[in-house]
Amino acid sequence: MQRTDMTETPLHASEFRRIMKVLFSRGVVVFGIVVILALFVTAIFAPWIAPYDPYKLDLNQTLVQPCKEHLLGTDALGRDTLSRIIFGTRTSLMVGVVAVCIAASVGMTMGLIAGYFGRWVHAIIMRFIDALMAFPVILLALVIAVLLGGGLRNVMIALGIGLLPAYARLMCGQVLSVKENDYFLAGRAMGAGNLRIMFRHVVPNCFPPLIVLITMMMGLTILAEAGLSFLGIGIEPPGAAWGAMVNDGYQYLLTHPILSFAPGFAIMLVVFSFNMVGDGLRDALDPRLRGVL
Amino acid sequence: MPVLLEVKNLKTYFKVYHGLVKAVDDISYHIKKKEIVGLVGESGCGKSVSQLSVLQLIPTPPGEIVAGQIIFEGQDLLQFEANGDEMRSIRGGGIAMVFQEPMTSLNPVLTIGRQLTEGLELHLGMDVNEARNRAIELLSMVGIPDADKRIDDYPHQFSGGMRQRVMIAMALSCNPKIIIADEPTTALDVTTQAQLLELMTDLVSRFNASLVIVTHNLGVIARYAQRLYVMYAGRIVESGTAKEIFGNPRHPYTIALLNCVPRLDEEEGRKLVPIEGMPPNLLNMPITCAFKPRCPYHIERCGQDPWPDLKLIEGQHYVRCYVET
Numbered sequence: 001m002q003r004t005d006m007t008e009t010p011l012h013a014s015e016f017r018r019i020m021k022v023l024f025s026r027g028v029v030v031f032g033i034v035v036i037l038a039l040f041v042t043a044i045f046a047p048w049i050a051p052y053d054p055y056k057l058d059l060n061q062t063l064v065q066p067c068k069e070h071l072l073g074t075d076a077l078g079r080d081t082l083s084r085i086i087f088g089t090r091t092s093l094m095v096g097v098v099a100v101c102i103a104a105s106v107g108m109t110m111g112l113i114a115g116y117f118g119r120w121v122h123a124i125i126m127r128f129i130d131a132l133m134a135f136p137v138i139l140l141a142l143v144i145a146v147l148l149g150g151g152l153r154n155v156m157i158a159l160g161i162g163l164l165p166a167y168a169r170l171m172c173g174q175v176l177s178v179k180e181n182d183y184f185l186a187g188r189a190m191g192a193g194n195l196r197i198m199f200r201h202v203v204p205n206c207f208p209p210l211i212v213l214i215t216m217m218m219g220l221t222i223l224a225e226a227g228l229s230f231l232g233i234g235i236e237p238p239g240a241a242w243g244a245m246v247n248d249g250y251q252y253l254l255t256h257p258i259l260s261f262a263p264g265f266a267i268m269l270v271v272f273s274f275n276m277v278g279d280g281l282r283d284a285l286d287p288r289l290r291g292v293l
Numbered sequence: 294m295p296v297l298l299e300v301k302n303l304k305t306y307f308k309v310y311h312g313l314v315k316a317v318d319d320i321s322y323h324i325k326k327k328e329i330v331g332l333v334g335e336s337g338c339g340k341s342v343s344q345l346s347v348l349q350l351i352p353t354p355p356g357e358i359v360a361g362q363i364i365f366e367g368q369d370l371l372q373f374e375a376n377g378d379e380m381r382s383i384r385g386g387g388i389a390m391v392f393q394e395p396m397t398s399l400n401p402v403l404t405i406g407r408q409l410t411e412g413l414e415l416h417l418g419m420d421v422n423e424a425r426n427r428a429i430e431l432l433s434m435v436g437i438p439d440a441d442k443r444i445d446d447y448p449h450q451f452s453g454g455m456r457q458r459v460m461i462a463m464a465l466s467c468n469p470k471i472i473i474a475d476e477p478t479t480a481l482d483v484t485t486q487a488q489l490l491e492l493m494t495d496l497v498s499r500f501n502a503s504l505v506i507v508t509h510n511l512g513v514i515a516r517y518a519q520r521l522y523v524m525y526a527g528r529i530v531e532s533g534t535a536k537e538i539f540g541n542p543r544h545p546y547t548i549a550l551l552n553c554v555p556r557l558d559e560e561e562g563r564k565l566v567p568i569e570g571m572p573p574n575l576l577n578m579p580i581t582c583a584f585k586p587r588c589p590y591h592i593e594r595c596g597q598d599p600w601p602d603l604k605l606i607e608g609q610h611y612v613r614c615y616v617e618t
Contacts, residue, residue: 119354182398188350189392190412190463191384194376200411204402 022284029280032273052080102160111171174206219274303361318527331518389464393476395456399448406444526583533610
């Protein structure tokens with residue numbers, strides 16, 4: 001009756017090396033990692049990379065088709081599209097990171113408390129989460145953003161709340177399964193208190209699937225942000241956001257498709273990269289696939 | 294020797310969807326200082342639940358300690374809040390436990406050292422360095438070679454037997470008065486079993502602690518335990534010194550248990566006799582003797598009257614049975 005393996009994937013040093021190996025053995029995952037790193041670099045160094053000031057209007061050069069001076073052309077107000085996409089990286093990544101941080105920290109805390117204490121605590125928290133889940137993320141974020149007023153900060157809060165149920169549910173499930181392990185009981189039998197057990201024994205063992213969820217959700221969050229800014233909520237003009245650029249450009253779709261397509265492609269690339277990395281992480285962290293990959 | 298732990302009329306029930314499971318139904322026992330006591334019975338007879346009840350580690354709900362007293366060093370443990378400070382200081386500090394599954398009893402993401410020092414920091418207030426040195430000492434005491442290096446290893450780098458040694462070191466770390474070993478060797482192979490029991494009994498006597506061995510294996514008990522409690526369906530059906538029980542088993546269940554293990558001192562060719570039937574479903578238990586359906590000796594009275602009380606045979610030997618076997 002000896003169990004040779006745990007249900008969780010422990011993250012020790014040798015494990016870490018194995019996971020990295022599996023992760024980097026797939027081209028598409030490496031591609032995703034490279035794109036994501038490149039995006040962060042772009043976001044940080046945007047002012048140095050962008051060829052023009054993304055906010056500067058040049059009414060002599062409106063709706064220029066792609067050319068040597070303006071690689072992706074200019075928009076109706078004469079702003080350089082490439083520069084605006086580069087600056088839009090900042091918006092997207094910032095919203096993505098902050099919203100995911102809000103959703104993950106609040107959601108995981110709620111899930112941890114619900115799963116750990118069980119009973120009525122579990123019932124109350126999880127019913128609240130279920131209620132949140134009943135609304136589509138975009139709709140929920142839209143309502144919250146409208147209630148809080150526009151602005152990037154409120155979009156991040158709105159998306160954070162909208163995406164929190166996924167983390168709460170996953171964390172709660174993880175905690176419930178970790179609680180079944182003997183080390184949980186053994187920790188209690190050694191006289192450890194609730195906080196100690198939570199943070200030494202429960203939380204670290206819950207992490208592997210949450211890492212995957214966080215990565216996957218980055219893509220989804222960026223997509224949701226683009227959707228909101230397409231709908232005109234979020235960044236205020238003249239700030240650059242990909243979703244808003246798609247919206248601005250689509251009036252000229254027939255004559256200047258690049259205005260919508262370029263930011264649209266950027267959105268796609270980012271979401272695709274995050275999803276691929278998430279997929280790769282999921283496979284690398286899945287103990288059932290150990291040895292196969 | 295003075296009595297260290299006395300459990301009186303303990304009842305632990307589980308309220309489940311289909312009804313009430315009386316996992317532990319009115320058991321009383323005691324453990325003296327420096328004594329090794331065995332608790333024997335089949336799976337699901339309430340052995341583990343009774344031991345978890347002592348430390349109030351029963352999952353509540355559905356479990357609940359309905360009645361009884363657990364007197365440890367003059368205090369009734371049941372008056373303490375299950376997660377209160379008093380109970381927490383007793384867990385590990387006064388009474389420690391070793392669990393059945395060494396493979397899952399250690400947290401896979403923490404090093405052995407960090408898990409061993411947990412109790413030392415918690416109960417003995419040691420600082421990091423003191424605790425680490427003590428942990429290394431404990432590890433070598435339980436026979437882990439190169440303890441000072443292995444202390445930084447993770448549980449998956451240890452074999453099952455070694456992990457159980459770590460669990461023993463962990464249980465001993467805070468000098469508890471009683472160690473409860475819940476099927477400590479069930480998951481291990483036979484050679485390791487013997488070594489571990491030897492180690493455990495040896496260390497327990499060096500630490501002046503008492504040991505409770507919970508097991509379904511009479512062979513394990515025979516050699517080490519001074520006194521035995523035999524449990525069936527949530528009740529103690531026979532108790533006494535090891536000599537009394539192995540020399541003169543009186544309850545039909547004990548007799549049946551002894552008949553189904555091989556012995557070295559018996560005539561060749563004896564067939565092992567399995568116990569017919571299944572352990573009873575603890576839901577909807579009859580008030581009559583729960584062993585009656587499987588009992589070859591049962592008489593008419595067994596099916597009519599409720600379970601008899603424990604009856605003194607001689608010395609410390611008690612039996613719960615109408616039949617004079």
